[in-house]
Amino acid sequence: MADNIETGLSDDTRGWIAKQSGHDIKDETVWLSALTHGSTGEEFDYQRLEFLGDRVLGLTVAEWLYDLTDAAEGKLSQRLNALVSRATCARVAREIGLPDHIRLGKQARTDGGLDSDNILGDVVEAIIGACFIEHGFEAARAMVRRWWGDAVEGRAGQSKHPKSALQEWAAGNRRKMPEYELVERSGPDHALRFTVRVSIKGVGEETGEGDSKQQAETKAAERFLKRHG
Structure with missing residues (x-):
């Protein structure tokens, strides 16, 4: 298998x-x-x-x-x-x-x-x-x-959770759902760093960094809510 x-x-x-x-x-x-x-x-x-x-x-x-x-x-x-x-x-x-x-x-x-x-x-x-x-x-x-x-x-x-909060913010404001995109993956396998961009059409976009894609997505969602929420 x-x-x-x-x-x-x-x-x-x-x-x-x-x-x-x-x-x-x-x-x-x-x-x-x-x-x-x-x-x-x-x-x-x-x-x-x-x-x-x-x-x-x-x-x-x-x-x-x-x-x-x-x-x-x-x-x-x-x-x-x-x-x-x-x-x-x-x-x-x-x-x-x-x-x-x-x-x-x-x-x-x-x-x-x-x-x-x-x-x-x-x-x-x-x-x-x-x-x-x-x-x-x-x-x-x-x-x-x-x-x-x-x-x-x-x-x-x-x-x-910031990603959940952003999803609900988008739904409540009749916006399209957030889209997450991996911008960069860098560093050695034991210390990878991820940069992710989150965007909502017609509103804007923000990026976040982290040790995993999930962490980077969370940071991006936090920044988006602080700026646009």
């Missing part, structure tokens, strides 16, 4: 899945797919489950907001877009300890894949999709409500 990836779920990952879903695993291959990135060279990965989980997440949060507030459709849409954004999904992934269980190829791991909002966001949606397949909509819905509780109920307060 490519990059010597383990062929099955570890006991630790099996326990983590059972805790998150509230149910014992019935079909291990579903969860293996949900946690597997294409860089592993496996014949299966998370993409199909991510497609499904994205829809389950959207419906769950839309229903939640509908019940929670009598806001007009426009406001509901803005809030929904922010809550199911890639940045919010990635923040949830970190909060539940998902990076420890993602199956990445060696190069993707070296490139900082476990810090990537795109990968973390996709895999958290794939896990939702896997829960839906294994245990049905109610189980998947309950899991989403546990994971998204702080965000939906507004308990996250001022500790919100």
